[in-house]
Structures are given as C-alpha cells and as structure tokens.
Amino acid sequence: MNTNQIPNLLPFQGEVSFYESFFSVEESDVLLQQLYEEIPWKQEPIRIFGKEVMQPRLTAWAGDLDKAYAYSGITMQPIDWTPALRIIKDRIDPDDRFTNVLLNLYRDGQDAMGWHRDNEKILGTNPVVASVSLGASRIFQFRHYTDKKLVRSVELTHGSLLLMQGETQHYWEHRIPRTTQSTEPRINLTFRTLYG
Ligand SMILES: O=C(O)CCC(=O)C(=O)O
Ligand SMILES: [Fe+2]
Numbered sequence: 268m269n270t271n272q273i274p275n276l277l278p279f280q281g282e283v284s285f286y287e288s289f290f291s292v293e294e295s296d297v298l299l300q301q302l303y304e305e306i307p308w309k310q311e312p313i314r315i316f317g318k319e320v321m322q323p324r325l326t327a328w329a330g331d332l333d334k335a336y337a338y339s340g341i342t343m344q345p346i347d348w349t350p351a352l353r354i355i356k357d358r359i360d361p362d363d364r365f366t367n368v369l370l371n372l373y374r375d376g377q378d379a380m381g382w383h384r385d386n387e388k389i390l391g392t393n394p395v396v397a398s399v400s401l402g403a404s405r406i407f408q409f410r411h412y413t414d415k416k417l418v419r420s421v422e423l424t425h426g427s428l429l430l431m432q433g434e435t436q437h438y439w440e441h442r443i444p445r446t447t448q449s450t451e452p453r454i455n456l457t458f459r460t461l462y463g
Contacts, residue, residue, distance in 0.1 A: 273285070273286070276409070276419055276421055277409060277419060277435065277439060278417075278419075280411075280434050280435075280437070280438035280439070281431070281432075281433050281434050281435030281436075281437075281438055281439050282430075282431070282432045282433035282434075282435060283409070283429065283430065283431050283432075283435060283439075284429070284430045285421055285427065285428075285429050285430075286427060286428040286429075286430075287424055287426075287427050288424075288426055288427070289358075289359070289399070289426060289427060289428035290355075290358070290399075290401075290426035290428075291426065292425065292426060294426065295401050295425045295426035296425075298351050298354065298355060298401055299401040299402050299425075299454060301349075301350065301351035302349075302351045302352070302370070302401065302454050302456075303372070303452070303454065305349045305350065305351060306327045306329075306346075306349065306370055306372075307327060307346065308325035308326070308327055308370075308372050309325060309326065309327065310322060310324075310325050310326075311326055311341055311343070312341065313338075313339040313340055313341055314339060314340030314341070315339070319340075323377065323378050323379050323380075323445075324371050324372060324373050324374070324378040324379070324380065325371070325372040325374065325378075326343070326369070326370060326371055326372070327343075327346060327369075327370040328343035328344070328345050328346070328367065328368075328369055328370070329345055329346045329347065329348060329349065329352055329367065329368050329370065330345055330347075330348060330352075330365070330366055330367030330368055331345065331366040331367055331461070332345050332347060334366055334367055334389075334461045336367065336369065336387075336389075336461070337387070337389075338387055343369075345367060352368060352456070355399055355456065356368070356458065359397050359399065359428060359458065360397065360458060364395070364460055365395075365397065365458040365459060365460050366459070366460050366461045367458070367459055367460075367461055368456050368457065368458045368459070369456070369457045369459065370454065370455070370456055371454070371455045371456075371457075372452060372453075372454050373403070373405065373443065373452065373453040373454075373455070374452055375449065375450045375451070375452065376403075376405075376445060376446040376447055376448060376449035376450055377445055378445075379442070379443050379444055379445040380442055380443040381442055382410065382440040382441070382442045383440060383441070383442070384412070384436045384437075384439070384440050384441070385431070385436050385457070385459070386436040386437070389461050389462060389463060390436070390459055390460065390461065390462070391460065391462050393432065393433055393434060393435075393436070393437075394431075394432075394436050394459065394460070395430070395431070395432045395459075395460065396430075396431045396432070396436075396457050396458070396459055397428060397429075397430050397431075397457070397458040398423070398428070398429040398430070398431070398455060398456070398457045398458075399427070399428055399455070399456040399458075400423040400424065400425065400426070400427050400428075400429070400453065400454075400455050401425060401426065401453070401454045401455075401456075402425060402451060402452050402453040402454050403425075403449045403450075403451035403452060403453040404422050404423065404424045404425065404449070404453075405422070405423055405443050405446065405449060405453055406420055406421075406422055406423075406443070406444060406446065407420065407421050407422070407423045407429065407441060407442075407443055408420045408441060408442055408443075408444065409439045409440070409441050410439065410440050410441075410442075411438060411439060411440075412437075412438050412439060412440055413438075423455070443455075
C-alpha cells in the first residue's frame, strides 16, 4: 500500500493514515450485510479492575486458527476466514501480512469502545493495524498517552480504511465514544499480525 501522499492524522510519535472511500458504497453495502449474517456475533464479558462486565458491543475473532487472542482477561478462539472477510483481506492486504482480524459490531450509538492501545506483546513492537469500517459513521478519537488533553478525531465512514502504524500504539490511545446521534449498526474490522 502506498501511503506517501496521505497526511498523518497524528502530530508526532505515530503514523495514522485515513482512506475515506477505500471500498465503494455499493461494495460496502453488500459486505456489511454479508458480515452481519455470516459472523457468529457474541457479547463477551471482560475483566476491568478485577470485575467482570459485559462489553458494550458484539465481537468475533477470525483468521489463523492457531492464534487465540487474549486481552482484558478473556481469550477468544478464532473462526476461519468467511467469504466476506476474504474479499476484504485480499483488497487491503495483497501481500498477506495480517494473520487475524478482530471484529466489532456496534448495534447502535450506545455501543462503544473505551480508551485503549493495541499493544499486546503478541502484536510485536510497532504493530500495524488496518481498520475497516462499514455501516453507520462513528467518531474515532486518539489521545496522547501521557498528555491526555491532546486529542485528534476522525469520522470513520462506510467503506473507510484507517491504518495505524509506527509508534502509534506506544504513545496514543484510541476509542469509539458513545453517541446519541447514531442508531444504525456499524461493523469494524481490525486486521492484525500475531507473531509466534
Ligand atoms: O471500532 C473501531 O473503529 C475501533 C476498534 C478498535 O480499536 C479495536 O478493535 O481495537
Ligand atoms: Fe483498538
């Protein structure tokens, strides 16, 4: 992927590029519907400060079947690539660098994801994360890990691709805040490489 002409959304200490219409509207409509139906979406509990709470969204983990994914006190067992996932992966990852994808289904604006970094050891030192969004537009925010007042925002639209790389996961947290604006579902796919 050639990212040379794309501006960096972060001012320093990381690289984030955004491709608004990576997939056409027609293609995105079909992929959204297909993923909605073919993925075994589940609401999973996570542990936060020792307490078990349900995640405010549905999730799934797909790709390399040898690679379970452990985060926030849960371990997700992978499902195989589905037809829609293969179509998306072939388009964003022709060199076959990513081993797996984490899927999130935000049922409406009340579903969200809190501040976090994608910095699990298994992702290596400078993880490359490719994030595909389908369905309702949602605001995606970055905030600097030590200067929490330093925030950058981008609207993740239907068919968009956001690429996080370099030192991003060391210095910046990200989240999808709740909103009263959006009532339609949104599916997000974050492609990752798991080492080992
Ligand atoms: O839904 C999104 O755009 C963000 C997902 C995310 O940050 C993650 O899966 O780690
Ligand atoms: Fe993330």
